[in-house]
Amino acid sequence: MRAHSFRAGALALLAAAGFLATGTTAVGAQPPAHAGAGTDAGVPRAADAVQTFANMATGSCLDDSRQYGLRGYGCNGGVHQQWNVRAWNDGTRRLRNIATNECLYDNGVTLDTRTCDSSREQSWFPHKSGDKVTLQSQATGECLDDSAFGLRTIRCNGGRNQTWR
Secondary structure, three states, X not given: OOOOEOOOOOOOOOOOHHHHHOOOOOOOOOOOOOOOOOOOOOOOHHHXXXXXXXXXXXXXXXXXEOOXXXXXXXXXXXXXXXXXXXXXXXXXXXXXXXXXXXXXXXXXXXXXXXXOOOOHHHOEEEEEEOOEEEEEEOOOOOXXXXXXXXXXXXXXXXXXXHOEO
16 A cells, blocks of 8 residues: 655545436546547536535545645535536546646645646546445546545555545
């Protein structure tokens, strides 16, 4: 298990009904069926939904701000905890923070938010179970995990630290 760097604190994530209702896809080796690298062209806005995310183990919400960066923080419903979820044609999702306009990013070394594009590093496979979801990075195959070690992506294990609402 390797931990990835993060800008600040621990992270948490809560998958709301709109995100879960869009379905899931098994992880595949193919590149994303996105509009094209670095662009959102050709992907309808109607597929987007604004969500808030919280971790089942920690209860913290996914929070991103210019001042504190990506972190887990007590849920407050503020704009820093709201995420625009873009559903791509290949079943992956891109999470863009409403306040910072940056997207959740994982390249195997860094877990952070960055300027949005349509890369594999910003694509996440949602694996749904009831009203809960596990988010698996398309780039690394690892799952988003929040624990005493902070926010990171590690080998998927199905535990509560990798489960979000």
